[in-house]
Amino acid sequence: xxxxxxxxxxxxxxxxxxxxxxxxxxxxxxxxxxxxxxxxxxxxxxxxxxxxxxxxxxxxxxxxxxxxxxxxxxxxxxxxxxxxxxxxxxxxxxxxxxxxxxxxxxxxxxxxxxxxxxxxxxxxxxxxxxxxxxxxxxxxxxxxxxxxxxxxxxxxxxxxxxxxxxxxxxxxxxxxxxxxxxxxxxxxxx
Amino acid sequence: xxxxxxxxxxxxxxxxxxxxxxxxxxxxxxxxxxxxxxxxxxxxxxxxxxxxxxxxxxxxxxxxxxxxxxxxxxxxxxxxxxxxxxxxxxxxxxxxxxxxxxxxxxxxxxxxxxxxxxxxxxxxxxxxxxxxxxxxxxxxxxxxxxxxxxxxxxxxxxxxxxxxxxxxxxxxxxxxxxxxxxxxxxxxxx
Numbered sequence: 001x002x003x004x005x006x007x008x009x010x011x012x013x014x015x016x017x018x019x020x021x022x023x024x025x026x027x028x029x030x031x032x033x034x035x036x037x038x039x040x041x042x043x044x045x046x047x048x049x050x051x052x053x054x055x056x057x058x059x060x061x062x063x064x065x066x067x068x069x070x071x072x073x074x075x076x077x078x079x080x081x082x083x084x085x086x087x088x089x090x091x092x093x094x095x096x097x098x099x100x101x102x103x104x105x106x107x108x109x110x111x112x113x114x115x116x117x118x119x120x121x122x123x124x125x126x127x128x129x130x131x132x133x134x135x136x137x138x139x140x141x142x143x144x145x146x147x148x149x150x151x152x153x154x155x156x157x158x159x160x161x162x163x164x165x166x167x168x169x170x171x172x173x174x175x176x177x178x179x180x181x182x183x184x185x186x187x188x189x190x
Numbered sequence: 191x192x193x194x195x196x197x198x199x200x201x202x203x204x205x206x207x208x209x210x211x212x213x214x215x216x217x218x219x220x221x222x223x224x225x226x227x228x229x230x231x232x233x234x235x236x237x238x239x240x241x242x243x244x245x246x247x248x249x250x251x252x253x254x255x256x257x258x259x260x261x262x263x264x265x266x267x268x269x270x271x272x273x274x275x276x277x278x279x280x281x282x283x284x285x286x287x288x289x290x291x292x293x294x295x296x297x298x299x300x301x302x303x304x305x306x307x308x309x310x311x312x313x314x315x316x317x318x319x320x321x322x323x324x325x326x327x328x329x330x331x332x333x334x335x336x337x338x339x340x341x342x343x344x345x346x347x348x349x350x351x352x353x354x355x356x357x358x359x360x361x362x363x364x365x366x367x368x369x370x371x372x373x374x375x376x377x378x379x380x
Contacts, residue, residue, distance in 0.1 A: 147326070150301025
């Protein structure tokens with residue numbers, strides 16, 4: 001049961017966002033820019049970073065929904081998402097994404113854990129400054145979202161089909177568009 | 191030296207925000223709503239929560255600038271800010287704020303650390319659902335900002351006068367207004 005009275009019938013962060021639409025708007029805009037906006041990393045790669053950090057933070061809702069969005073963005077390759085969570089160094093992803101996941105895992109522990117060597121290693125396999133910046137901010141942002149979702153003890157059903165269906169929809173339409181289906185109209189999400 | 195090439199002459203999160211104005215806009219809107227918007231907790235009380243979490247995350251820039259904004263919002267009481275960081279249970283703040291700081295400290299460790307007893311204790315000294323929600327989200331958000339600032343190894347000068355002066359200005363004008371002084375015009379911060 002959630003720690004505070006949240007709107008019924010909504011799960012995970014959606015319940016918290018519907019409770020406080022004033023903060024839901026910028027919270028949705030951050031993931032829209034970082035995970036879906038134009039980028040040299042594909043949406044699927046960026047969702048894998050979000051999924052991996054949510055896995056490290058042990059947030060069931062976030063790792064499951066972002067894992068589903070990642071899979072939907074990567075030709076429905078659910079096995080790849082599982083392999084990244086379990087052991088990304090041996091998953092079939094680029095060396096660049098592996099180096100960025102190393103940085104993301106450091107950020108999850110705390111910003112000061114990221115070293116110049118981590119960044120140099122990412123650069124040596126082709127990572128740009130923007131990719132490094134966005135990896136740090138994606139990892140940091142999911143340290144927020146994960147704490148928000150679990151800190152309020154939101155309801156997080158174990159229903160793979162639900163996450164799969166919602167993941168496909170977010171992958172197709174984006175965060176801000178989908179947020180209009182559960183946020184009050186007056187939230188003015190645009 | 192920062193891990194990536196950031197605009198010179200800007201410190202802490204401002205350098206990172208100027209580098210990536212697309213994410214700076216929603217990042218500023220979150221603190222504007224959570225720390226400065228209309229609320230039953232004063233701006234000074236909310237800044238104390240932000241300062242305390244930044245202190246727990248050992249982020250020099252964030253704890254110093256938000257400590258300065260807190261002091262500027264609390265009749266320039268810099269001693270109170272120091273006492274809250276060192277031992278808030280014996281600081282001259284309300285029992286309600288103490289109970290909310292207990293929740294904030296749990297969120298800093300991880301969302302699942304917050305217990306029903308923590309929330310019941312906050313309610314028993316008058317905390318509302320919105321205050322509990324916003325405490326969780328402020329604490330979670332500073333787990334993001336702190337990681338963003340330190341994960342990029344931003345420049346963080348040790349210059350108390352600078353933070354004091356900037357703290358007064360943010361307390362007077364707000365985050366979004368002040369962000370216009372260092373973000374590119376085209377960022378469209380509004």
